[in-house]
Amino acid sequence: MAHVFQVDRVKLLCSCGILKPITAIYFCRHCLKLRCGNCVSHEVDTMFCPNCLENMPSTEARLKKNRCANCFDCPSCGHSLSTRATSVQAPASDDSAKTVARKLYYLSCTGCRWTSRDVGLKDQTVASGAWGELDSPHYKQLQSLLEHFRGVAQREKLERERKRFSKRKTSYLSLTDKYNLSSVMGRKSLSLTAFSAKGDSSQLSEITPSVPSEDVEGLPEDIFTAPVDLSKIATMEQRLASPEWQPTKTADLYPLHKHILVKRSLRCRYCEHNLSKPEYNPSSIKFKIQLGAFYHVPEVRIVKQVQLFSGEEATVQISMCNPTPHDMTVALLPFVPEAYQEPPKKCEESTDSSCLVRVVEIPYENSNLSPTGDVALPQGQLTLAARDDTAEYDDQDSNSNYKDDPQVVAWRRANKVGVNLQVTPHPDASEVRIGFVLRYDYTNTVATASESRTITLNIPMVISAGTVTSKAEVSKSEEK
Ligand SMILES: [Zn+2]
Ligand SMILES: [Zn+2]
Ligand SMILES: [Zn+2]
Ligand SMILES: [Zn+2]
Structure with a gap:
């Protein structure tokens, strides 16, 4: 059996219909919904060089083509280049x-x-700072293309503004920055009197279209006879690392300016609250806001792998771990895939058009949720103890405080419990997938004193219990 990582075996069903492991999902405390990378908006917070950790504003980054001026990557292997010093004897300037x-x-x-x-x-x-830049052989053509498309963008913009003109006073600040228009065109559009016909094609710079050529240089004479030295020929990765020049020989490799990285913040697309916001400083790995589901949803894991046989009931043990500092009541409910094939109903407050919140509809995606195994879930509910970082130093066994039904709870340790599930693989299944809905009481720490702070949440989960072992395989291994 191919190794499946623990984290990929238990997946949560995001509010957008995609299955994701708990490490790749966020929990919006305001909508009380799961949100994944697909249903949050990604915003660039900081742009910085990963080598010298210098941060720069986006306009500067664009001028520098999103690369650091001082740091280089190796054109041969991609590792960061370091500066080395040597000293040489040179004639003195005065004598x-x-x-x-x-x-x-x-x-x-x-x-x-x-x-x-x-x-x-x-x-x-x-x-x-002294390493010269290579000039792109297509610099002129690229520049004229850029110029042309700036003109096109400007014209489109002016047309749009003209349509809106009757409704609203136009602000030149609203020009898009797609082609760095704000500085150039902002001033121009101010001088244009109320969008007269000046923004027309007359302003478009001419571009010379490329002409295909019939004559193609022949191959060098010795192409089939000269021995090939692969160490002198650049690999595809090396060539494409500098798309402007695409050196074919390793002797033509040139240091590559390091790409700038960004720090992103993630925002819930429904309520616009931040779900993840890193600290501004590039050298910090901390977050100002980090609402990973990992901190708000009980983590479910498969405790140990059992052999599964087609049509035979097996005990699959899962563990549940409470990450919050509050006790919570947990119950496992049957999972009905059909209930999640449709997008969930929208929240009512989003229909108010006067509110500032921009509600973006996210297409609901249908994941394959159909189970390939039946599961008998334990009845009733159980209490998950609050997370207590000192619990592992505690000699006293606090587990007896919980009156657990031994039919439900297999074991209990601090904020974790083990639960047995009876799984029966479907006759034709090879990969056994089961599902349940984890219902738990979530203590919301967002300060809304008027509302009740504890809310019951339902998190649909799909678990891959393992692959079915055929009887033939077992007898074969016994013979050995
Ligand atoms: Zn999602
Ligand atoms: Zn740098
Ligand atoms: Zn290298
Ligand atoms: Zn939200």
Whole structure:
């Protein structure tokens, strides 16, 4: 059986209909719904270089083509390049008879030992910032295309503004920034008197269309006879790492400016509250807000793998863990896949058009929810103790405080309990998938004193219990 990670075996059904493991899902405390990467809006918070950790505003990042000016990646293996210093004897500037030691710098890869000297780049006299840029051979054409599409975008924009003009006073600040228009066109559109016909095609810069050529250079004469030295030929990855030049030989590899990374914040698309917000500082790995489901939904795991036989009942033990500092009551309810094939009803408060909240409808996706095994769920409910970080140092057994039904609770340890499920694989199933709805009392810590703080939530879960072992396999292994 292929190894399946524990985290992929228990999946939660997001409010958008997608199954996700608990580590890839968020919990909106305001809508009280699960939200995954598919149903939150992603916003760029900070742009920074992962090597020097310098952050920069988005306009600067765009000018620098989203790359760091000072840091480089190895064009050979992609590892970060580091600056190395050597000293050479050079004639002194005032007296050429004397020599002085001068420091020179070059770039070197600690991963594959590629250096900037390998490709004949001259050592620099300053440690950073002196490495020249390669000019793209298509620079002019790209520039004229950009110019043209800026014009197109501007015209589209003006047309849209003209349509809106009767309704509203237009603000030049609202111009989109798609082609960096705000600085150039903002001023222009101000000077345009109420969008007269000036924004028309007359402003579009001409682009010369590319012409296909019939003549193609022939292959070099020795192409089939000269021995191939693969170490001198760049790999596909190396070529495509610099799309402008696409060096075919390793001798033409050139240091690559490091890509800028972003820190994202995630926002619930229904209520616009932040679900995840990192700290601004690029060197910090902390979050100001982090509403991972992991902190709000009991974590379910499969305790141990049992052999499953087609049509035979087996005991699959799961554990449930309470991540919150409040006791909670948990019950397992039957899962009806049909109930989740339709998008859930929208919340009522979202219909108010005057409110500032922008409600975005997310297409509901249907995951394959049909179970391939029957499950007998334990009846009744049980209490999950609150998380207590000191519990593992506690000698006293507090488990006797809970009057557990031994039919339901197999074991209990601090904020975890083990529960036995009776699973019967369907006759034709190979991969056994079961489902249930985890009902639990969630203590909402959002400060709304008027409302009741404890809410009952239902989280549909789909568990992959394992693969069915055929009887033939068992007898074979017994013979051995
Ligand atoms: Zn989702
Ligand atoms: Zn950098
Ligand atoms: Zn390298
Ligand atoms: Zn929300």
